[in-house]
Amino acid sequence: MTTKVAVVGANGRMGRLITALIEASDEFEVHALLGSSDDLDGIRGADVAVDVTLPQSSQRIVDAAVALDVPIVVGTSGWSSERIESLRHALGTSPSTGVLIIPNFSIGSVLATSFATMAARFYDSIEIVEAHHAAKADSPSGTAVRTAELIGAARSELGPVAAPHTDQRARGQQVASIPVHSLRLSGVMAKQDVHLGGTGEVLTISHETISPSAYESGIRIALAAARTARGVIVGLESLVELGLPGTGSASTGSAAASAPESAPEPAPAPERPTGQAAGLA
Numbered sequence: 292m293t294t295k296v297a298v299v300g301a302n303g304r305m306g307r308l309i310t311a312l313i314e315a316s317d318e319f320e321v322h323a324l325l326g327s328s329d330d331l332d333g334i335r336g337a338d339v340a341v342d343v344t345l346p347q348s349s350q351r352i353v354d355a356a357v358a359l360d361v362p363i364v365v366g367t368s369g370w371s372s373e374r375i376e377s378l379r380h381a382l383g384t385s386p387s388t389g390v391l392i393i394p395n396f397s398i399g400s401v402l403a404t405s406f407a408t409m410a411a412r413f414y415d416s417i418e419i420v421e422a423h424h425a426a427k428a429d430s431p432s433g434t435a436v437r438t439a440e441l442i443g444a445a446r447s448e449l450g451p452v453a454a455p456h457t458d459q460r461a462r463g464q465q466v467a468s469i470p471v472h473s474l475r476l477s478g479v480m481a482k483q484d485v486h487l488g489g490t491g492e493v494l495t496i497s498h499e500t501i502s503p504s505a506y507e508s509g510i511r512i513a514l515a516a517a518r519t520a521r522g523v524i525v526g527l528e529s530l531v532e533l534g535l536p537g538t539g540s541a542s543t544g545s546a547a548a549s550a551p552e553s554a555p556e557p558a559p560a561p562e563r564p565t566g567q568a569a570g571l572a
């Protein structure tokens with residue numbers, strides 16, 4: 292039985308990638324391809340919808356999917372922990388459908404964020420530098436916001452990071468007290484460096500997406516999981532067993548706050564015998 296998917300944002304970069312992936316798959320089929328001038332009622336009857344649009348459009352699309360009882364995977368950025376909490380509240384205690392908010396479909400990015408979260412309580416001086424292609428509409432990136440929020444939660448007993456002179460504009464935008472600096476550059480796809488400064492040392496956790504193919508495995512995992520999920524689920528790490536302390540659906544901080552009401556069993560950690568995402572592909 293194939294899963295019928297409605298792609299919202301089908302004309303965009305991610306929408307085209309997801310459509311091509313569905314069309315090449317035996318597991319999924321296209322139910323509808325929706326752009327900004329299409330009626331969201333086109334989602335009706337799909338097994339799963341996926342939203343890859345703009346932060347300012349995403350809430351309305353999620354609301355439409357929930358109203359039609361169609362589970363939705365949200366790849367669009369802009370879902371801060373505050374927005375997620377109000378969505379969770381709106382869905383109530385026994386939701387009949389699922390909303391999977393996946394700030395980054397790349398397993399490497401999710402691992403890098405988890406590593407930074409693990410390291411966060413050992414360093415008081417932490418800043419994030421993210422770089423994206425020049426056509427990206429929003430800043431800071433959804434991944435940087437998620438990373439900063441998870442770091443902030445991991446340090447909840449330690450308090451804010453030590454970030455001097457944040458009244459000066461060039462010091463970035465503070466998210467959960469962590470300065471985030473956004474570059475929008477030709478030649479870059481997506482990159483994030485988390486710098487953790489300590490006594491006599493700096494730990495830098497760096498991840499770079501060099502091809503959109505990095506998103507494909509995560510997209511397949513999220514689409515497959517969405518069909519039976521209930522409630523709000525945040526992050527690929529809730530769907531894939533990373534095997535790291537302090538990660539997964541039983542994670543700490545805002546990841547715990549993101550624990551799904553009814554998530555599917557996490558997929559086992561992918562085996563990567565060739566150094567590629569073999570187990571995820």
Ligand SMILES: NC(=O)C1=CN([C@@H]2O[C@H](COP(=O)(O)OP(=O)(O)OC[C@H]3O[C@@H](n4cnc5c(N)ncnc54)[C@H](OP(=O)(O)O)[C@@H]3O)[C@@H](O)[C@H]2O)C=CC1
Pocket residue numbers: 299300301302303304305306325326327328343344345346348365366367368369393394395396397433506
């Ligand atoms: N989670 C992840 O791993 C990733 C997430 N992203 C995020 O995904 C989002 C999309 O990125 P990208 O594809 O590069 O962006 P693009 O600018 O290429 O595409 C955005 C698309 O959104 C469509 N759109 C806007 N509003 C609506 C609406 N109300 N209904 C239907 N479609 C709408 C536009 O449609 P039209 O052309 O018809 O006007 C446009 O084609 C961004 O938020 C980005 O940050 C990106 C990469 C990876």
Ligand SMILES: O=C(O)C1=N[C@H](C(=O)O)C[C@H](O)C1
Pocket residue numbers: 368394395396423424427428431432433434435480481482
């Ligand atoms: O717009 C993009 O390209 C990306 N957006 C997401 C984000 O805002 O974090 C995910 C990835 O970084 C690519």
